[in-house]
Amino acid sequence: MSAADLSDARRQIIRDLEVAPEFDVRGEIERRVAFLAERLSSTGARALVLGISGGVDSSTAGRLCQLAAERVREGGGEAEFIAMRLPYGVQRDEDDAQRALGFIAPDRVLTVDVRPATDGLADALDKAGLEYDGDSARDFVIGNAKARERMAAQYAVAGAAGGLVVGTDHAAEAVTGFFTKFGDGAADLVPLTGLTKRRVRAVAAELGAPSAVVDKTPTADLETLSPQKPDEDALGLTYEQIDDFLEGRPVDGRAEEALVARYRATAHKRALPVAP
Numbered sequence: 001m002s003a004a005d006l007s008d009a010r011r012q013i014i015r016d017l018e019v020a021p022e023f024d025v026r027g028e029i030e031r032r033v034a035f036l037a038e039r040l041s042s043t044g045a046r047a048l049v050l051g052i053s054g055g056v057d058s059s060t061a062g063r064l065c066q067l068a069a070e071r072v073r074e075g076g077g078e079a080e081f082i083a084m085r086l087p088y089g090v091q092r093d094e095d096d097a098q099r100a101l102g103f104i105a106p107d108r109v110l111t112v113d114v115r116p117a118t119d120g121l122a123d124a125l126d127k128a129g130l131e132y133d134g135d136s137a138r139d140f141v142i143g144n145a146k147a148r149e150r151m152a153a154q155y156a157v158a159g160a161a162g163g164l165v166v167g168t169d170h171a172a173e174a175v176t177g178f179f180t181k182f183g184d185g186a187a188d189l190v191p192l193t194g195l196t197k198r199r200v201r202a203v204a205a206e207l208g209a210p211s212a213v214v215d216k217t218p219t220a221d222l223e224t225l226s227p228q229k230p231d232e233d234a235l236g237l238t239y240e241q242i243d244d245f246l247e248g249r250p251v252d253g254r255a256e257e258a259l260v261a262r263y264r265a266t267a268h269k270r271a272l273p274v275a276p
């Protein structure tokens, strides 16, 4: 791709993903809390539901949800934030998840172990005769199944509580399609839209998150055979590079090409199902 085509593609991506040229952290917090509170009021929903992993994305989105629920109640409405712990068995960094909950101070916490459902599905697929291209391919596919079990648990709670499911997608994740389609990619409201990873961290810090939460190494933590694999290792790109790309800062040519290619290859994950 020529340098001119590459920079056109980059500008289009920045527009599509709604990355703002300027960033005012207080203003962004207010706009996003107001958005969540307005959605609660205008839809008549009584709750926001979100899985809290201990990572910075769900910690930030969770605190915004809690503030929005409190704002609705202060206005005389009925709303609560239901934080869900969704470990696969015992989570290695459970302490981080508990620290995140301490920061968010949610109205309610529900814990659902997604392991029995995930393992049940994996066993049933084996019994049905499904074959994988090796153990690590199986681990990867079942990793995505964990994310979809988390989605199923959140929608069950939303259904029972009259709530809306909140997702943590933001520009630095959307650009690479680094989420499970119809897993963590499925949600009713996505309050972090348009933020880069460093802007998510800035929002978390401004909201008063402890530095262990703000600076936690991002991990999808889906693969049993490579627990807590850092996102940056899986992607072959750093969040510094991704954020620089999205904020229009200088970034090395190979990273720029890789990001445009990934964006194009994952277009289907950001779109509605394809119809004739």
Ligand SMILES: Nc1ncnc2c1ncn2[C@@H]1O[C@H](COP(=O)(O)OP(=O)(O)OC[C@H]2O[C@@H]([n+]3cccc(C(=O)O)c3)[C@H](O)[C@@H]2O)[C@@H](O)[C@H]1O
Binding pocket: 144, 147, 173, 177, 178, 179, 180, 181, 182, 183, 184, 219, 220, 221, 222, 231, 234, 268, 274
């Ligand atoms: N061209 C196309 N048009 C329409 N649909 C297309 C398609 N190509 C694939 N598909 C469909 O998409 C499926 C592949 O998508 P998907 O199942 O998502 O799978 P995939 O994109 O291969 O994997 C998800 C990736 O996101 C990472 N992830 C997941 C969850 C959270 C986080 C995190 O950051 O925390 C990261 C995960 O570690 C993994 O690397 C295919 O099986 C197929 O059904």
Ligand SMILES: Nc1ncnc2c1ncn2[C@@H]1O[C@H](COP(=O)(O)OP(=O)(O)OP(=O)(O)O)[C@@H](O)[C@H]1O
Binding pocket: 050, 051, 052, 053, 054, 055, 056, 057, 058, 059, 084, 085, 086, 087, 088, 091, 150, 168, 184, 216, 217, 218, 219, 220, 221
């Ligand atoms: N163990 C878990 N318990 C509860 N929710 C989870 C868990 N793992 C993932 N999730 C949900 O899936 C979402 C996607 O995971 P992702 O790793 O992108 O976000 P994060 O863990 O909050 O932050 P980071 O990307 O920095 O690790 C999370 O924001 C959270 O809502």
Ligand SMILES: [Mg+2]
Binding pocket: 053, 055, 218, 219, 220, 221
């Ligand atoms: Mg994570």
